[in-house]
Amino acid sequence: MRPPTGTVTFLFTDIEGSTRLLHQLGHRYADVLEQHHQILRAALETHNGYEVDTQGDAFFVTFASAIDAIEAAVIMQRSLNARSWPAGGVMRVRMGLHTGEPTLTEGGYVGMDVHRGARIMASGHGGQVVLSHTTRTLAEEHLPPGVTLRELGEHRLKDLQQPAPLYQLVIEGLPNDFPPLKTLSTRPHNLPVQLTSFIGRETNIVEVKQLLAKTRLLTLTGSGGCGKTRLSLQVGAEVLDDYADGVWLVELAPVADPNLVLQTVASALGLREQAARPLLETVIDYLKPKTLLLLLDNCEHLLEASAQLADALLKACPALKILASSREGLGIAGEQTYRPPSFARPSPANAARLTVEELTQYEAVRLFIDRALLSNPRFAVTNQNAPAVAEICDRLDGIPLAIELAAARVKAMSVEQISTRLTDRFRLLTGGSRTALPRQQTLRALIDWSYDLLSDKEKLLLARLSVFAGGWTLEAAEKVCSDDAVIELKPEA
Known part of the structure; x- marks a missing residue:
């Protein structure tokens, strides 16, 4: 079966309290998890679901039809509830549904809608099916028998995007009363809305x-x-x-x-x-x-x-x-x-041997793709340009801001051209968001800001360390830099 494209409905699932179940059931947990997998796969196979990814107890499935996705989720919950689990245990699975138009690459689906679907699932509770307004609009006139919708109000999810209405599937015969959703709407805060998705980390x-x-x-x-x-x-x-x-x-x-x-x-x-x-x-x-x-x-x-x-x-x-x-x-x-590390990135020497799917497992590559699509919706990583993408991420040391500035250039250049021009990265890496702080709009401004924060002694130390290429040992630095002018520097320097 080929993955659906165009307008796609995502179904994300996750077992609530899986760690507790593991401790409770011991060696029997593996059999319980296998039964869970069988129940979910039986429902998605009869409703044209495409299994994108399964990690532990979590499923990511896509459907060409929002109606199919809802029917599959209902069957999953009914089947899970009807099964007798060992030791009186209860398998509570939370599910989230969202519909959007993601980009399908050789490495899988990418785009804000994918992250949105995962966050909708994470806001729910075991046994609950939460869906977005888009999915509700597409399917509300065709709900399965014994299923209705309940409005849950507007919520800001933990992806820090704008508030949006969420809904719950009310399934006859199953528990339908749950605590408030786990969203940013349940506690006071002033966390700002983010206009781009959070990648990795x-x-x-x-x-x-x-x-x-x-x-x-x-x-x-x-x-x-x-x-x-x-x-x-x-x-x-x-x-x-x-x-x-x-x-x-x-x-x-x-x-x-x-x-x-x-x-x-x-x-x-x-x-x-x-x-x-x-x-x-x-x-x-x-x-x-x-x-x-x-x-x-x-x-x-x-x-x-x-x-x-x-x-x-x-x-x-x-x-x-x-x-x-x-x-x-x-x-x-x-x-x-x-100290947050730089994003993981592939070695350019190995990039040619990696599939696109393997390449997109690296955070730096995923960030580059996500931001490149904002500048050029037709952008795609292929086997042909993958080595150049890997080289860009590596030469920029996996630094998120630098990768974002480079990705913004795909609206006017190929990734091969961007990679070649990184020899003059200060000239290339400009044109950040006009609403960002001035120091975050170009790579040069960022480095100027950092340099200006240094004391005179720290600037002297940096100048002396510049004779080293590719790093240095403490002993080498002591020989070059240790004199009265810099000896009193604090450890952070």
Whole structure:
């Protein structure tokens, strides 16, 4: 069977509490999982479903017809509910349906609609089938017998896109009352809408969440363009349910005066200065009883002021946590740092031997494809241009911003032309979003911004290190750089 193209309905499924089931059933879990797979595959095969991917207990299936997708989901839920599971266990599977027009590449489906479908599924509960407005519109006049629709209201999903209405399939004879959806609409926050999809970083999100659970101040560090801000926002969305009083973003990038850091935090929290009362006291009194996560974004040019404020707030507010982003750590007691790695990318030497499907397993390639499609909807990775795509991602060191700037060029150049012109990457990598910060619109501006943040001693150290090609050892750096002019540099340098 060939994968459907054009208007496609996605079905994503996932077993709720699969880890708990594994511990409960032990060696019997493998048999239970196989029965689950058989039930789902029987339904999709009789309704023209195309199995795109299966990972563990999660299915990704596409249908040419929204009606077929809904009927398949209904049969799956009824069959799962009717089966007798061992040890009195219950197999609760959450399902999400969304319809869109994805791009089908040799490596599979790509596009915002694919991510949207996965997020819709993730918002639901075991036994629940949640669907988008698009899917509902296409199928509402042709629902199976005993099935109706329930409006769930407008929701912002954890992909940080615009709010959209969601619906639930009400299936006669099955449980139909569930807790509120797990979306951004259940907790207060000020997380901004993102206009592009979040690519990869699954492992990094897990690692950051684990660190955040164990520390009260976690700082994402790294060079400009490595994705600190986007990772911070996505983690904030993922952990929103853990903070009864919400997740609040404080954008420090536009702030030039260190004296305005406290005021910027207060403004993000909706607080105003009170006559004859210090603003810090107002902020502390507000935060002290709250379970809240503060995202301090872009601290590097206001490092001392950010560090002093974070220290004061954490000491006074016992349930407050801070996730900061900066070129370097804040340098206060109790701080944990995490450096997001560059995106995984294929070696250009091996790219010719990889299939397109294998190539698109790399985060850097997936990001390039996703952003290239925004500039040129007809763009596709083929066996012919795959080596050039791999070379672009490798030569840009897997740095997300640099890859995005390169991908924007596909509206005027082939990937082979982009790859060739990377010898002058500062001239090529321009033309970022006009609404982005100036330093994020070109690669040169990004590096200029980073360089200007260095002290005179750090600039001297960088100049001396420039004699090395491809890195250096500590011993070699000490011989070249150790004198009175640079010896007092802090470790981050």
